[in-house]
Amino acid sequence: MRVDIRTVLRKHEEELRLFRRSLFSTEPADSGLASVLPETVLKQLQAEGRVMPHRLGPVRSVTDRRAVLTVVGDITDQAVLLEKPGREGAVLTLSVAAQHKQFRTRQPVDLEEATAWVEAVVGSDWLPHFYSAGALSGSATGGTSTPKPLMTQYFYMFLGPDGVPHAEPEGHPLGALAPLVQGRPDDQQSPR
DSSP: OOOOHHHHHHHTHHHHHHHHHHHTOOSTTTOSGGGTSOHHHHHHHHHTTOOOOSEEEEEEOSSOTTEEEEEEEEEEEHHHHTTOTTOOSEEEEEEEEEEETTTOOEEOOOHHHHHHHHHHHHOTTTGGGOEEEEEEEOOOOTTOOSOOOOOEEEEEEEEOTTSOEEOOOTTOTTOOOEESSSSOOSSOOOOO
8 A cells, every 4th residue: 555645744744843843953952963963954954944853653554543653763973873983973763663552562564654754754855865774673572582573663864974864884783774765866965
């Protein structure tokens, strides 16, 4: 089933607006971004109405009427996340998790819907710079040692110290990443 981004935007416009504001906030009290990026980049983001990370949801899934989704965003210094002291720049991480709206049990998230949520949060200009890590985290069930199903979809975008997206760094500890959009732009121009 094709997820129409307009449906996500229309049904959850207010929640998305508030999440974007917290995700890209340039206020030090609201944002880890302010400590990583130059002031000129922060002013550009602010001029575009973007703000920084926290949590969106639970909101209803647009593909599964029994599910609610939570989108979590975080911006981390590359040196910390990639375990490379002295590395400059940041990593924007978005994760999308689902649970049954009545039973609150974890459910797998459809990659296409998760991608639509990522686009709804960051916009189509930044989407080509994101990588999918696939479903990574699971849930424990009653203390058993059975394998946990992988359910939460994770996405990463790497930003240089100038705020410009760049390709995934070699030798990073995040596992196998796949470009979220095929045919990504080769030039690493800053999103407008």
